[in-house]
Amino acid sequence: MTPANRSAYWRANLKVLAACMIVWFLCSYVFGILLVEQLNGITVGGFKLGFWFAQQGSIYVFVVLIFVYAWLMNRIDQKYDVHEQDR
Amino acid sequence: MELKALTYLVVGATFALYIGIAFWSRALNTGDFYIASKGVSPVANGMATAADWMSAASFISMAGLIAFLGYDGSVYLMGWTGGYVLLALFLAPYLRKFGKFTVPEFIGERYYSKTARIVAVICLIFVSFTYVAGQMRGVGIVFSRFLEVEVTVGLLVGMGVVFVYAVLGGMKGITYTQVAQYCVLIFAYTVPAVFIAIAITGNPVPQIAFGSEITGTGDSLLGKVDDIVTTLGFNEYTSGTKSKTDVFCITLALMVGTAGLPHVIVRFFTVPKVRDARLSAGYALLFIAILYTTAPAVGAMARYNLANTILPGEVGAGTGNLLYEDRPGWMKNWERTGLISFVDRNGDGRIQYYNDRNPAFADTADRYGWRGSELSVDNDIMVLANPEIAGLPNWVIALVAAGGIAAALSTAAGLLLVISAAVSHDLVKGIFVPGISEKAELLTGRIAAAFAILVAGYLGFDPPGWVAQVVAFAFGLAAASLFPVILLGIFFKRINKQGAIAGMLTGLLFTYGYIEYFKGLFLKWAGSPWGEDVATEWLFGISPEGIGVVGMLLNFVVAIGVSYATAPPPERIQELVEHIRVPRG
Numbered sequence: 029m030t031p032a033n034r035s036a037y038w039r040a041n042l043k044v045l046a047a048c049m050i051v052w053f054l055c056s057y058v059f060g061i062l063l064v065e066q067l068n069g070i071t072v073g074g075f076k077l078g079f080w081f082a083q084q085g086s087i088y089v090f091v092v093l094i095f096v097y098a099w100l101m102n103r104i105d106q107k108y109d110v111h112e113q114d115r
Numbered sequence: 116m117e118l119k120a121l122t123y124l125v126v127g128a129t130f131a132l133y134i135g136i137a138f139w140s141r142a143l144n145t146g147d148f149y150i151a152s153k154g155v156s157p158v159a160n161g162m163a164t165a166a167d168w169m170s171a172a173s174f175i176s177m178a179g180l181i182a183f184l185g186y187d188g189s190v191y192l193m194g195w196t197g198g199y200v201l202l203a204l205f206l207a208p209y210l211r212k213f214g215k216f217t218v219p220e221f222i223g224e225r226y227y228s229k230t231a232r233i234v235a236v237i238c239l240i241f242v243s244f245t246y247v248a249g250q251m252r253g254v255g256i257v258f259s260r261f262l263e264v265e266v267t268v269g270l271l272v273g274m275g276v277v278f279v280y281a282v283l284g285g286m287k288g289i290t291y292t293q294v295a296q297y298c299v300l301i302f303a304y305t306v307p308a309v310f311i312a313i314a315i316t317g318n319p320v321p322q323i324a325f326g327s328e329i330t331g332t333g334d335s336l337l338g339k340v341d342d343i344v345t346t347l348g349f350n351e352y353t354s355g356t357k358s359k360t361d362v363f364c365i366t367l368a369l370m371v372g373t374a375g376l377p378h379v380i381v382r383f384f385t386v387p388k389v390r391d392a393r394l395s396a397g398y399a400l401l402f403i404a405i406l407y408t409t410a411p412a413v414g415a416m417a418r419y420n421l422a423n424t425i426l427p428g429e430v431g432a433g434t435g436n437l438l439y440e441d442r443p444g445w446m447k448n449w450e451r452t453g454l455i456s457f458v459d460r461n462g463d464g465r466i467q468y469y470n471d472r473n474p475a476f477a478d479t480a481d482r483y484g485w486r487g488s489e490l491s492v493d494n495d496i497m498v499l500a501n502p503e504i505a506g507l508p509n510w511v512i513a514l515v516a517a518g519g520i521a522a523a524l525s526t527a528a529g530l531l532l533v534i535s536a537a538v539s540h541d542l543v544k545g546i547f548v549p550g551i552s553e554k555a556e557l558l559t560g561r562i563a564a565a566f567a568i569l570v571a572g573y574l575g576f577d578p579p580g581w582v583a584q585v586v587a588f589a590f591g592l593a594a595a596s597l598f599p600v601i602l603l604g605i606f607f608k609r610i611n612k613q614g615a616i617a618g619m620l621t622g623l624l625f626t627y628g629y630i631e632y633f634k635g636l637f638l639k640w641a642g643s644p645w646g647e648d649v650a651t652e653w654l655f656g657i658s659p660e661g662i663g664v665v666g667m668l669l670n671f672v673v674a675i676g677v678s679y680a681t682a683p684p685p686e687r688i689q690e691l692v693e694h695i696r697v698p699r700g
Contacts (some may be wrong), residue, residue, distance in 0.1 A: 029700050037694055045204050052200050056193045061362050064186075068353065074326030074335045079353040082189035083181075083411040084322060087196045087404050094203045095395035100388055101208075110697045112388045 029110065037108040044100050048093055054079060055089040118509045122261050125513040126520060130276055132295055133524070137280030145557050148285030149216040149536050155290055155385040161398025163293035164382045166300065168195075168399070169406060171253030171523035173433075174300060175353035179494030181414035182421075185344075185352035188414065190362055194369025196400060196407050201374040201598075207383040209605045211392035212695045216384065217533070219541040220378045225604040227688055228612040229546055234619050236537045238596040238607055239377045241623075243530045243537075245576070246376075247567075250527040251575025257523060261516035267576060273524060274572040281528045281535075282564045289528045290385060296521035297568045303518025306511055307501040308409050311416050314505055321412035329419075340415055343422040346430045346580065347469040348476030352406055352418065358650065364661030371667055372590030375598030378529040381536070389698035417497040418647070425468050425490065431483040436465040445503035456495040461486040468492075531571060536563035588630055595622030595666025603674055608692045610674055611684040618674030626666035630659045655670030 029037075059067060060082035075084075081082030105111035141277060142148040155163070173195070176394060181188030213221055219239060223232025251270060258269025280288050305321075312324035328335050334342075340352045350356050357365075373379065383392045384400075428435035439457060449455045457466060461484060468490040470476055499519075502511040539560035544551050551559070596619050603610045603618075633653070635644035646652050648659070657665060683689075694700075 029697070034693065034697065041696075048200070048204055052197065053138075056197050056366065057363060060189060060193060061359060061366065073323075073335065074328070076353050079186055079189075080326070082186060083192055084325070084408055086193050087408050090196050090200050091397065091400050091404050092316060093200055094393070094400055096177070098390065098393040098397055101393055105390070105698050110699045112390060112699050 029108075033108060037104065037110060040104045040108070041101070044097065046103065048097050051089065051093055059066040060086050118261065120514060121509050122513040122516050122649060125510070125517045126262070129295075129299055129517045129521065133276065133292045134279050136291045136295055137284035140287045140291045141283050142285030142287050142557070145216075145540075145553055145560065147287045148557055148560050149384075149540060150381070151285075151287040151290050151385040153214075153385060153387050154338060155387075157386055157391040157395035158398050159290065159294050160382060160386050160391075160395045161402055162297040163290045163385075164379065164395070164399035165406075166293035166521070166525035167382055167529035168379055168403060168526070169249055169300065169522055170526040171257060172520060173406065173410075174304065174522035175253070175257070175495045175519050176499050178410040178413040179497030181411050182418040182497050183494060185350070185418075186355040187357050187362070189355075190357075190365045191501070192370065192407055192411060195373055196403060197366070198370040198373025199400040199403070201370060202379065202383070203393055203400075205602050205605070206374060206598075207386040207392040207396050208389045209695045210380060210601070211383055211386065212389050212698060214384075216540050217536050218380055218601070219537055220545065222597075222600060222604070222615070223545060225539070225688065225691065226600075226610075226612040226615040227685065228616065231600075231612055231616050231619075232541055232545060234616055235597065235600075236496045236541050237594065238619065239625060240534060241539050242376065242589050242593050242597075243378060243534050244570070246378075247527055247530040247534070247571040250523050251571045253576055254520065254525040254527065255578045257516065257519040261519070270572060270575050273527075274518070274568055277524055277528050277531065278565065278568050280532050281568070282561050285560065285564075286381075286385060286532055287312075288453035289525075289532055292526045292528070296328075296525040297402060300520045300525075301402070303511075303514040303521075304406055304498075305409055305516065307505055308413050308416075310507055311420070311501060312386045312412065315416055315419065316387045321416075325412035325415060328350075329561035331354035336415060336419060340419050340422070343426070344347065344418070347422070347426075348473040348480065358649070358656055361650070361653075361658050361661055364657045364664045366661075368594050368663035368667075369590050369596035369662045371598050372592075372663055375593035375601070376493065376589070377537075377593075377597065378526075380601075381533055382529070413501065417501070417504075421468075421492065427465050431479075432464075433463070433484070436467050438465055440464065442466070443504075445500045448503065449496055449500050450670040454496045454499070456491050458489055460489050466490055492668065502555055521614050527571065531564055531567045534567045535560050538563040538567075554579065588627075589626070591626045591630060591663030591666060592623065594663035595626040595670055599667055599670040600674060603671070605692065605695060607675070607678075608689050609683055610678045611681055613681045614674040614676070614678030616693070618670040618676045621673040622666040622670030625669055626663055627667075629654070629662045633659045 064078035068076040070077040136354035146152040177191060210221060217230045219235035222235040254273035255266040258264055259266045280292050288401060308321045309319050312321045313319050315329055316324040316327040317330045318324040318327050329339055337353055344352050383395060386392050386395050425437050426435055427437060446455060466489055467485045469480060469488050471488045502515055539556055543559050544556050546660045600615045600619050633644050633646045650656055
C-alpha cells in the first residue's frame with residue numbers, strides 16, 4: 029500500500045467518524061438534553077419527544093449507528109483493498 | 116413447589132451450567148486465558164460483552180432509580196449506551212488490529228515506555244477493584260434476599276463459583292459462561308416487564324406500552340404518572356431538576372468512562388478480525404439496548420403501580436389512601452426484607468406517600484392532615500417485586516433471582532480477569548520477569564485471579580465507605596485517565612511518552628482530587644470531604660459524577676501540550692500507528 033493510498037484511506041475513515049459523531053451528538057446531547065424542553069412540546073406516540081429521545085430514541089439511534097458504521101467501513105476497506113481475507 | 120425450594124433449584128441449575136461450560140471451555144494456554152485465542156464469534160462476543168457490562172446495579176437497581184428520578188435518570192440510559200459508539204468508532208477496531216493481550220500492553224508499546232505501562236496498570240487496578248467490590252457486595256445481597264442466607268454465606272458461595280470458572284476457564288471460560296448468563300438475565304428481566312405492560316396498557320411490548328394509554332382510561336401512562344406525582348409534591352416525571360450543564364457532563368463522563376473501562380475494551384480483543392470488532396460492538400449494544408430500553412418502561416410502570424396501589428381514591432380525601440390492613444401481598448412479603456417499610460405518622464391507619472421534602476407542598480400536606488411520608492421504598496424493589504406485582508408464578512420469581520446473580524457474577528468475573536491479566540502479563544511478564552515461560556505465566560495468571568477474588572470478596576464483605584461512590588469514581592477515572600491516551604495513541608502520531616504519562620497523571624489526580632474533595636474517599640481520616648457537595652460550590656456547576664469530563668479535557672490538553680514541547684516519538688512508533696490504522700497490511 030502506498031503512503032498516498034494510506035492517507036486517502038485514513039481520510040475516508042475520518043469522514044465516516046465525523047458523520048457518525050454528528051448523529052451521535054444530535055440524538056443524545058441536542059435532542060435529549062439541550063433542546064429537550066422545546067421538543068417536549070411535540071407529542072409523538074404518547075411520548076413527549078424530548079423525553080423519548082432521552083430515554084428511548086437515543087439508544088435506538090446508537091445501535092443502528094454502529095451497524096451503519098461497520099457497514100460503511102467494510103465498503104471503504106474493500107475500496108482501498110485493505111479488507112481482511114477470509115481464513 | 117414452594118418458592119424457596121424452586122429458587123434453590125433454578126439458581127443451582129444455572130450454577131451447574133456455568134461450571135459445566137467453564138470446564139468444557141477451559142483455558143489451555145495464555146492466549147486462551149487472556150483473550151480466548153481470538154476465536155469468539157462477533158455475536159457471542161456481543162452477548163458476552165452485554166453480560167460483562169450489565170451488572171447487578173443495571174439489573175436490580177437501574178429501573179428503580181429511574182422510577183424515582185424520572186427524566187434525570189436519562190443520564191444513565193444515554194451514558195451507559197452511548198459509550199459503545201465511542202468504543203466502536205475510536206478504540207475497538209484499532210486495538211483489535213494491534214492484537215495483543217491487555218490495555219496497559221497497548222499503552223506501554225505505543226508510548227515505548229514501561230513507566231506508561233505501569234501508570235496504566237495502576238489506573239486499571241484502581242478502576243477495576245472499585246467496581247468489583249460493588250459487584251461482590253451485589254452477589255451477597257442477591258443471595259441473601261432470595262435464598263434467605265446471610266450476606267457472608269452468599270458472598271462465599273459467589274466467590275466459590277467465580278473462582279471455579281474464572282481461574283479454570285480464563286477469558287475463554289468466562290466468555291461462554293457470560294453468553295449463558297446473558298440469556299438467563301435478559302429472559303428474567305423481560306418476562307415480568309412484558310406481563311406488567313400487558314396488565315397496565317394491554318400492549319405486550321414494554322417500549323411501546325411506555326407511551327400507551329392505560330387500559331380502560333383515556334390517559335396516557337406518562338401523562339398519568341406526571342399528574343399523580345405532581346399532586347403528591349414530586350417534580351414532574353418527564354422533566355428534570357438537574358442543571359443542563361450537569362446533565363450534559365454526567366452523560367458525557369459516563370459515555371467516555373464506559374469506553375475507557377478495561378474489562379469492556381478487552382472483550383474486543385477476543386474476536387478473529389478487525390471487522391468483527393466493529394460488528395461485535397453493534398451486537399453488544401443491541402443486546403444491552405434490550406434491557407436498557409425496557410428499564411425506563413419498567414420504571415414508569417412501577418412508579419404508576421406504586422402510586423396507584425397506595426392512592427386508590429382521591430388525593431387529600433380522608434379515605435383516598437390505602438388502608439395499611441388492606442395492603443397487597445407483595446408489600447407484605449417485601450416488608451420482611453426491609454426494602455419497604457411503613458410508619459403511621461398521623462395515626463389514621465392509612466398509607467401516605469408523598470414528597471415531604473418539598474417546602475412548596477408542605478401547606479397542602481398539612482391541610483390534608485398528613486404528617487410526613489409514611490412509606491420508605493428502596494429502589495431495588497421496583498425490579499425485585501415486579502413478578503409478584505404482576506401476579507406471575509413462582510418460577511418467574513426464581514428466575515429473577517437467577518438473573519440478578521448472573522448479572523453480578525458475569526461482571527465480577529470479567530473484572531477479575533482484567534485485574535489478573537494486568538498482574539501476570541503487564542507486571543510479571545512485562546516488567547519484572549520478561550523471560551517467564553508460557554506455562555509459568557498461565558499459572559501466575561491463575562494465582563493472580565485467585566488472589567483478586569479473595570481481595571474482592573474481602574472488599575464485598577467489609578466494604579470501605581467509598582463503595583457507594585463507585586459510579587462517580589470508576590467512570591470518572593476511566594474517562595479521565597485511560598480513554599484519552601488510548602484515543603490519542605491511535606489518532607495522533609505526534610503524542611509521545613512524556614505527553615501520555617503527564618496526561619494520564621493529570622487526569623487521574625485531578626478527577627480523584629475533585630471527588631475526594633466533595634465526596635471523601637481514602638482521606639476521610641484526614642477530614643475529607645472538605646467541600647459541601649452542592650451545586651453552588653461545584654466547579655462550573657459540575658457535580659463529582661460529571662467531573663471526569665473536565666479531567667478528560669485536561670488529559671487531552673496536557674498530553675498534546677507536553678508532546679509538542681518534547682521530542683517526537685521514534686520512527687518505529689509512527690509505523691506502529693500506521694499499522695494499526697488499517698485492517699490488513
